[in-house]
Amino acid sequence: MEVGAQFGDEGKGKIFDFLSADAKYVVRTGGGPNAGHTIHLPQGVVVLHQLSCGVLRRGVVGVSGPGMVVQPFSIEEEIRELERRGLLQGEVAISDRAHVLLPVHEIEDAWQDDLRARRNPEGALGTTRRGIGPAYSDRAARWGIRIADLDRPAVLRENLELMYAAKSHLANLPPIDELASRLAEVGGRLAPYVRSIEPILWDALARGERVLLEGAQSALLDLDFGTYPFVTSSHPTSAGALVGSGLPPTEVDSVLGIAKAYATRVGGGPFPTEETGEAGEFLRRVGGERGATTGRARRCGWLDLVLLRYAARLNGLTALAITKVDVLGGLEEVPVCTQYEMPDASTVRDVLPTHADDLARARPVYERLPGWPEFHARLRERLRREGASALPATLRRFLDRIVEETGVPVELVGYGPARDETLRLPPPVTRRTGAGLSAWSG
């Protein structure tokens, strides 16, 4: 399985797409239209919000899984758009157990974040306003509507009425009758894609087929283990990917964490290595750091190894993919944060302070590594032809430091947006000496 190891936007789409070439099923396990997985195909750029990137590969089934909250009208548009562009090469499957995200949830999401902002501008979460939190809240309240309910008019009606009764404080909700009939109609159009996913995946694994779990969002946005309350409302960790797919832990053979060579965050919340000046502007400009879903400029900063170690332990990472190393090319030195100094003079290396306020007061301590050359056309060409042996020595050292500091081997390196700008590093001859954090020795 593959999970984000920072605050989201690690370039997961490109890595999922790269790995889906060897898979039979690729399953999105959580979240909804808040995600935006960008994939650069030879035919053009695709941003997938609710579909799994498996749908782009011939012979692969791209599953929108049970742990998701699916906006039925926009997922239908996403399918049609890919069809129009001739890019729907694989098969689309939507879990019958996924919950339905309604226009009502989008209105409620905006209402909630505006309420927070009015009380305290610093407290606004800056959600994507796609209705994620309210949709998961209704799931937990047990009057949520599931994809399987779209052809059950009585359940649909009853649950809509319960939801509306609980949301009487919201203005401009669409009339129930109109919403119920639109939902029944879209349900009919989506029916050919709807499947009971879990038995399909169990049978596929029993036949020895490869299933890839595609985690949207990222560890630090996890509802319980992220920077609460500045988090999303799902569980974008390896444990969450299992709950969101119906697969048991005994089926997992690897957990790949995806991290950028630097760090970004969209929305509110603590971000210890954030650079608000020139360095941040450089990363934003060269890295093209703008949200794929909301178009918001991303906050930018340096790689935070404290948070990466935490993500490694939380997810049980067995390997890392480090993306966008080309963005840092040409810098004289590359800072990486190895620990925090806290206001009480204590140091933090691999845990996340429970209170977001405490994390906001952490002072990052940096190690400055020598930079590597710019990724000009000749270097890219050599990397394509010769693979990892063409990596500049200083970049190799940067990657080695990540391995030393996290205890997790780097398996993939992304150095550009295209499908073929991904390097597979040879597996290290290593022995794991402790729970995710100890050094690897040769």
Ligand code: IMP
């Ligand atoms: P929500 O998921 O829309 O409720 O947003 C909660 C927080 O998670 C906000 O700070 C969002 O910016 C952030 N977030 C949600 N989805 C993504 C994503 O796919 N990439 C990066 N940040 C995200």
